Amino acid sequence: MKQISYKLLLAAISLAAILSGQASAETKVLVGTDASNPPFASVGTDGALQGFDIDLVNAICAAEKLTCEIQNIPWDGIFAALDSGKTQVVAAGLNITPERLKKYAMPGPYLSSPFAYIAPASSTLDGTKEGLSGKTIGTVAASAMEKYLNANMAGTINVSTYDSWDAAVLDLDSGRTDAVFGELIALQVAYIKAKPGVYKIVGEPISDPTYSGQGKGLAIPKDDKTLSAAFDKGLATVIADGTHAQLTKKWFGAEMPAK
Amino acid sequence: MKAVTRPALTVSDIRKSFGPIEVLKGVSFAAAPGEVISIIGASGSGKSTLLRCLNFLENPTSGKVALGDEVFEATEFASTGRRSRARLMGLRRRMGMVFQSFNLWPHRSALENVMEGPIHVLGRSKAEAESKALELLARVGLSHRAHAYPTELSGGQQQRVAIARMLATDPEVLLFDEPTSALDPELVGEVLAVMKSLAQEGRTMLVVTHEIAFARDVADKVIFMNQGQIEQIGHPDEVLTGEARSDSLRSFLARFERDEIRA
Amino acid sequence: MLATLPFLGYIVEGLMVTVGATLVGFAGALLIGATLSTLIVGSNTLPRYVASGYVTVFRALPELLFVFIVYYGLDIAMRALAARIGIAPLEISPFAAVTIALAMQFAAYCAEIFRDARTAIPGGLIEAGEAIGLSGTKVRTRIVLPLMFINATPALGNIFLVILKVSALASVIGLEEVTRRAKVVAGTTKEPFGAFAVAGICFLIVTALATALQHYIERRTTFGRSVA
Numbered sequence: 037m038k039q040i041s042y043k044l045l046l047a048a049i050s051l052a053a054i055l056s057g058q059a060s061a062e063t064k065v066l067v068g069t070d071a072s073n074p075p076f077a078s079v080g081t082d083g084a085l086q087g088f089d090i091d092l093v094n095a096i097c098a099a100e101k102l103t104c105e106i107q108n109i110p111w112d113g114i115f116a117a118l119d120s121g122k123t124q125v126v127a128a129g130l131n132i133t134p135e136r137l138k139k140y141a142m143p144g145p146y147l148s149s150p151f152a153y154i155a156p157a158s159s160t161l162d163g164t165k166e167g168l169s170g171k172t173i174g175t176v177a178a179s180a181m182e183k184y185l186n187a188n189m190a191g192t193i194n195v196s197t198y199d200s201w202d203a204a205v206l207d208l209d210s211g212r213t214d215a216v217f218g219e220l221i222a223l224q225v226a227y228i229k230a231k232p233g234v235y236k237i238v239g240e241p242i243s244d245p246t247y248s249g250q251g252k253g254l255a256i257p258k259d260d261k262t263l264s265a266a267f268d269k270g271l272a273t274v275i276a277d278g279t280h281a282q283l284t285k286k287w288f289g290a291e292m293p294a295k
Numbered sequence: 296m297k298a299v300t301r302p303a304l305t306v307s308d309i310r311k312s313f314g315p316i317e318v319l320k321g322v323s324f325a326a327a328p329g330e331v332i333s334i335i336g337a338s339g340s341g342k343s344t345l346l347r348c349l350n351f352l353e354n355p356t357s358g359k360v361a362l363g364d365e366v367f368e369a370t371e372f373a374s375t376g377r378r379s380r381a382r383l384m385g386l387r388r389r390m391g392m393v394f395q396s397f398n399l400w401p402h403r404s405a406l407e408n409v410m411e412g413p414i415h416v417l418g419r420s421k422a423e424a425e426s427k428a429l430e431l432l433a434r435v436g437l438s439h440r441a442h443a444y445p446t447e448l449s450g451g452q453q454q455r456v457a458i459a460r461m462l463a464t465d466p467e468v469l470l471f472d473e474p475t476s477a478l479d480p481e482l483v484g485e486v487l488a489v490m491k492s493l494a495q496e497g498r499t500m501l502v503v504t505h506e507i508a509f510a511r512d513v514a515d516k517v518i519f520m521n522q523g524q525i526e527q528i529g530h531p532d533e534v535l536t537g538e539a540r541s542d543s544l545r546s547f548l549a550r551f552e553r554d555e556i557r558a
Numbered sequence: 559m560l561a562t563l564p565f566l567g568y569i570v571e572g573l574m575v576t577v578g579a580t581l582v583g584f585a586g587a588l589l590i591g592a593t594l595s596t597l598i599v600g601s602n603t604l605p606r607y608v609a610s611g612y613v614t615v616f617r618a619l620p621e622l623l624f625v626f627i628v629y630y631g632l633d634i635a636m637r638a639l640a641a642r643i644g645i646a647p648l649e650i651s652p653f654a655a656v657t658i659a660l661a662m663q664f665a666a667y668c669a670e671i672f673r674d675a676r677t678a679i680p681g682g683l684i685e686a687g688e689a690i691g692l693s694g695t696k697v698r699t700r701i702v703l704p705l706m707f708i709n710a711t712p713a714l715g716n717i718f719l720v721i722l723k724v725s726a727l728a729s730v731i732g733l734e735e736v737t738r739r740a741k742v743v744a745g746t747t748k749e750p751f752g753a754f755a756v757a758g759i760c761f762l763i764v765t766a767l768a769t770a771l772q773h774y775i776e777r778r779t780t781f782g783r784s785v786a
Binding site: 350352380384385387388390391392394396398399400401402403411412415416443444445446447457460461463464 | 680682683685686687688689690691692693694696700701704705708779781782
């Protein structure tokens with residue numbers, strides 16, 4: 037019995053050690069991103085985070101002299117992490133939407149982001165509402181794109197939702213869907229540029245202020261006013277000094293406006 | 296001061312009830328040092344329960360057990376106080392027991408089974424325990440099987456290891472609870488032979504058994520139990536063939552006589 | 559597959575986290591499970607009911623749900639508590655959350671396994687120990703516990719493998735274990751099959767090693783019984 041209580045004590049001590057491991061970093065700003073979404077965020081072969089969002093956040097933090105730590109958090113749990121205080125800022129290529137603005141301060145926009153359809157290079161789709169009638173379109177669940185489709189295309193198309201763009205494009209490859217509806221920039225870089233000749237953008241990019249028109253922003257809980265003010269100011273600085281333009285060129289192949 | 300032939304074991308008015316059923320209705324007898332007592336009786340007569348009450352594997356409802364001069368009251372082990380636990384362990388150390396189903400520990404070899412008591416009850420060193428265990432295994436004719444596990448041994452061999460295990464803690468009184476009942480007929484002899492040699496060594500033994508031949512040839516005294524009481528006690532000749540036998544004893548013995556004639 | 563190869567090290571590194579979380583969770587489950595099983599078979603009424611209730615609740619809760627409860631729920635609770643008593647709140651790391659969740663959840667199964675393993679020990683073996691004068695503690699440590707462990711090994715081996723796989727749930731709260739890293743790499747390389755195949759092979763290897771260890775332990779504890 038003595039042995040068992042000794043082991044219990046040991047377990048309790050090591051548990052406390054694990055628990056308190058993160059408690060010391062009080063002055064750090066924790067920024068969450070999902071590193072499976074290039075070019076906004078991904079990992080290098082050494083496991084280090086890289087991407088437009090990563091560089092931008094680092095530039096903003098440098099401009100505001102903040103010590104920032106970027107965390108790799110799965111997309112499914114990223115807002116839960118923000119709401120529960122596990123992370124303080126979300127920088128994950130988020131679109132600014134009225135719905136999100138109700139809960140969060142969203143410094144930005146830092147990139148305009150129209151939506152677009154991609155389809156296999158051989159597809160005959162033209163991207164018009166009539167042309168898409170009866171087709172199955174893949175997109176990521178709970179994204180602004182899904183909401184746009186539900187609001188504007190309900191009854192015309194069938195929407196198939198996935199937990200990631202890769203999953204959506206996998207089903208496009210297998211022929212289960214006819215097109216994937218996503219953000220022009222992400223689709224352009226991740227699929228069209230990465231695998232030349234396999235996919236193409238069909239139709240014209242779509243801008244809708246309700247869903248996409250407000251561009252990309254960061255998300256910070258509304259009650260953390262100091263932090264959102266700092267990020268507002270920092271973003272303005274990096275846009276003004278040309279850092280932002282430089283980063284868009286690095287990650288998207290061309291300079292892109294913030295608005 | 297005391298009489299020279301002070302009993303090794305004195306049993307006084309042991310009673311045991313399981314719920315409303317009284318299994319032992321006041322059993323008293325004594326065993327002199329070196330005496331071998333066979334306890335016979337139909338199943339359900341309380342003979343096994345009696346044996347288990349002597350080393351308190353069952354707590355008697357009332358009565359006393361005395362080992363030499365030391366008296367143990369039926370009620371004193373009902374509580375689990377530290378002192379009574381220590382006294383109980385001492386009592387059990389001084390009384391060995393062999394079970395019908397051998398009960399060797401399957402995760403230990405024959406040798407380890409026998410060493411367990413010397414090391415963990417008597418506090419002997421491992422080397423000392425091992426040489427003692429090997430000696431005892433030789434005594435029961437199993438030196439060559441010392442490193443076998445119980446499942447690799449025949450029933451008769453297992454029971455002989457169990458006897459060696461019992462002897463390893465130097466008990467003063469040996470209790471045998473139907474030691475041959477679970478054995479195939481051809482394996483009974485080897486176990487009885489070991490028991491017979493122990494009797495000849497002058498050990499004090501209580502043997503619950505259906506082996507009437509053992510009772511007749513080896514025992515100094517035979518107890519016939521019927522319905523929780525000693526119905527007859529005495530010299531084997533007297534109990535097994537005497538004129539004063541009760542009807543229930545006669546009908547009990549008749550079954551064995553028929554068996555022996557057939558065999 | 560080619561684009562995935564440079565990320566091999568990154569994914570395999572996640573295996574350390576997976577194995578670490580599994581081992582700590584498993585150890586915790588054994589500890590809590592053993593405690594629960596002694597309470598369940600014990601003679602005290604209240605602890606017995608509490609322990610039985612625990613087993614019922616945790617066998618019913620989905621693992622994922624409980625991971626969320628520990629990671630987010632406990633954190634919010636700690637924050638509230640810390641604010642009330644005025645100290646800096648302890649943060650629950652994803653690793654701590656998932657090991658606590660796995661340990662608490664699988665303790666319920668371990669408790670059942672231990673209880674069955676204990677009941678499977680013939681009473682005569684314990685009486686044989688008592689009859690030679692072994693103390694209660696010695697009977698427990700020399701006879702009951704070893705036999706209980708031997709009886710429980712096959713079932714505990716299965717529990718270990720289940721915990722190993724369920725630990726992948728930790729990826730949803732951002733623990734950088736194999737599946738999470740495979741998913742990140744899949745997103746980065748756009749080669750989901752390559753990344754997930756590597757993750758699958760990682761699990762296969764650990765499972766094979768664990769199974770080999772289990773068979774080794776079982777062989778060592780046959781004690782002459784014939785093994786099919």
